[in-house]
Amino acid sequence: MQIVSVINYKGGVGKTTLTANLAAELAFRGKRVLLLDMDAQCSLTFSFVTPDYWRDELGGDGTTGSDKTIKSWFDGIGDDDLETPELGSLIVPNLKVAESLPDNGGKIDLIPSHLGLINVDLDLAYMLSGVPPGRVKRQLAKVYGLLRSHLGKYVAEAKYDIVLIDCPPNFNIVTKNAIVASDGILIPAKPDYLSTLGIDYLVRSYGSLVKEFNTGSGSDDIHPEILGVVFTMIQIHGGQPIRAQRDYMQLSNISVFSSQIRENKTIFASAPEDGIPVVLHGYKQPTYSSIVSEIESLAVEFCEKAGVK
Amino acid sequence: MSAQQSALGNLLADVAKAVRDMSDDEFEKLVKGELRPSISFKERGSGIKGRKPSPILSEERLRSIQTKLDAARTREEGHQIVQEAFPMKEGLFIFAKFLDLPVQRKDKIEKIQDKIVTATVGRRLSSEAIRGGYSAK
Ligand SMILES: Nc1ncnc2c1ncn2[C@@H]1O[C@H](COP(=O)(O)OP(=O)(O)O)[C@@H](O)[C@H]1O
Ligand SMILES: [Mg+2]
Numbered sequence: 265m266q267i268v269s270v271i272n273y274k275g276g277v278g279k280t281t282l283t284a285n286l287a288a289e290l291a292f293r294g295k296r297v298l299l300l301d302m303d304a305q306c307s308l309t310f311s312f313v314t315p316d317y318w319r320d321e322l323g324g325d326g327t328t329g330s331d332k333t334i335k336s337w338f339d340g341i342g343d344d345d346l347e348t349p350e351l352g353s354l355i356v357p358n359l360k361v362a363e364s365l366p367d368n369g370g371k372i373d374l375i376p377s378h379l380g381l382i383n384v385d386l387d388l389a390y391m392l393s394g395v396p397p398g399r400v401k402r403q404l405a406k407v408y409g410l411l412r413s414h415l416g417k418y419v420a421e422a423k424y425d426i427v428l429i430d431c432p433p434n435f436n437i438v439t440k441n442a443i444v445a446s447d448g449i450l451i452p453a454k455p456d457y458l459s460t461l462g463i464d465y466l467v468r469s470y471g472s473l474v475k476e477f478n479t480g481s482g483s484d485d486i487h488p489e490i491l492g493v494v495f496t497m498i499q500i501h502g503g504q505p506i507r508a509q510r511d512y513m514q515l516s517n518i519s520v521f522s523s524q525i526r527e528n529k530t531i532f533a534s535a536p537e538d539g540i541p542v543v544l545h546g547y548k549q550p551t552y553s554s555i556v557s558e559i560e561s562l563a564v565e566f567c568e569k570a571g572v573k
Numbered sequence: 574m575s576a577q578q579s580a581l582g583n584l585l586a587d588v589a590k591a592v593r594d595m596s597d598d599e600f601e602k603l604v605k606g607e608l609r610p611s612i613s614f615k616e617r618g619s620g621i622k623g624r625k626p627s628p629i630l631s632e633e634r635l636r637s638i639q640t641k642l643d644a645a646r647t648r649e650e651g652h653q654i655v656q657e658a659f660p661m662k663e664g665l666f667i668f669a670k671f672l673d674l675p676v677q678r679k680d681k682i683e684k685i686q687d688k689i690v691t692a693t694v695g696r697r698l699s700s701e702a703i704r705g706g707y708s709a710k
Binding site for chain 2 (some may be wrong): 460461464465467468470471472490502503507510511514516517518519544
């Protein structure tokens with residue numbers, strides 16, 4: 265079982281769209297996929313369930329008083345008086361997407377997100393209040409390693425082939441938990457100037473987190489591997505990305521996926537309001553087929569690079 | 574093939590080459606009707622057929638300049654390398670195309686040079702500054 269965080273500091277780069285479609289394609293190929301939505305924007309959650317279901321049945325906006333999202337897990341670990349739910353108990357039952365998958369063992373399970381996830385950082389800061397200065401590093405590393413230890417059981421039981429974590433566009437305690445739990449990091453990015461700087465910023469945060477964890481934790485060292493950058497929202501002209509984008513696609517100090525996802529507002533704008541990622545739609549037009557083959561090629565390359573069997 | 578056929582073939586090949594050499598911007602403008610082709614005819618020079626690209630612009634040479642830029646520590650050093658290697662616009666332009674940069678034939682020398690240094694030395698220095706010593710390994 266491989267755990268991969270999908271992350272970029274910049275929002276709106278197509279990260280969630282890529283995560284949902286990669287998951288769908290992998291499940292279509294018979295893989296058992298667990299999705300963890302850790303972004304307070306809840307976009308990945310809304311790619312599979314409607315906001316009213318999320319509000320009424322999952323308690324995702326905090327109005328029902330019963331929380332069946334990843335936030336209840338963070339609340340539990342941050343507060344001794346609250347019970348920490350089993351991660352598996354947060355999986356949304358009966359996702360509609362299952363109807364679009366063949367009967368080959370592949371599946372998508374989703375642990376949904378909550379609007380309040382944005383405040384988790386502050387809540388967890390309480391855990392550190394009262395900790396003597398000499399032990400802060402150790403305590404922090406412990407906090408960052410919580411998701412890792414809770415997912416350990418799934419790893420041991422090989423319950424899934426792949427876990428994909430949709431991370432928020434920042435480096436708070438939620439993101440740090442995701443990175444520490446991960447075997448690999450996938451970075452979707454748009455090929456432009458500020459986005460490529462965002463990749464460097466991420467490399468720095470990732471590097472310093474890994475160092476901080478490995479010096480402080482006292483447990484085994486972690487080595488999450490940067491699987492590479494996947495360029496999204498490519499404008500194709502004459503069979504290749506336009507030159508202005510190509511200019512930013514030659515990165516020499518990080519690995520880059522050869523698969524890319526093109527920009528197409530017509531196809532992606534309404535997706536996935538129906539709860540089914542684009543790649544499973546089966547439209548019959550040439551542009552749609554090119555997009556599907558791009559996602560297929562991404563899935564194949566991803567399995568190779570992430571070591572998904 | 575008759576001489577006429579062959580001449581027509583050459584003419585069309587020249588048009589094809591002109592289209593291939595266009596930048597994306599130029600091409601888009603052409604499609605939108607904002608650009609108009611202008612064709613002129615020149616005497617064919619005697620030696621033109623056997624003309625090889627000058628050794629200054631061989632791929633090997635272009636690659637070696639690229640390697641030099643990879644090692645430059647400052648943008649100024651980058652500018653110096655490029656200036657010395659390509660004092661003329663033609664070479665500079667060919668080098669920019671070799672690096673797959675978005676340049677146009679009508680761009681000023683300074684602009685092309687800037688683009689080259691930014692895309693090579695500049696990108697590396699920016700990236701190092703933000704990464705603060707951490708790498709993606
Ligand atoms: N390849 C694409 N072509 C066109 N639009 C896209 C593409 N990928 C994503 N989008 C659209 O761009 C917006 C941002 O995408 P999203 O996946 O939510 O980004 P992120 O998770 O990085 O914030 C969404 O409205 C989405 O529909
Ligand atoms: Mg998102």
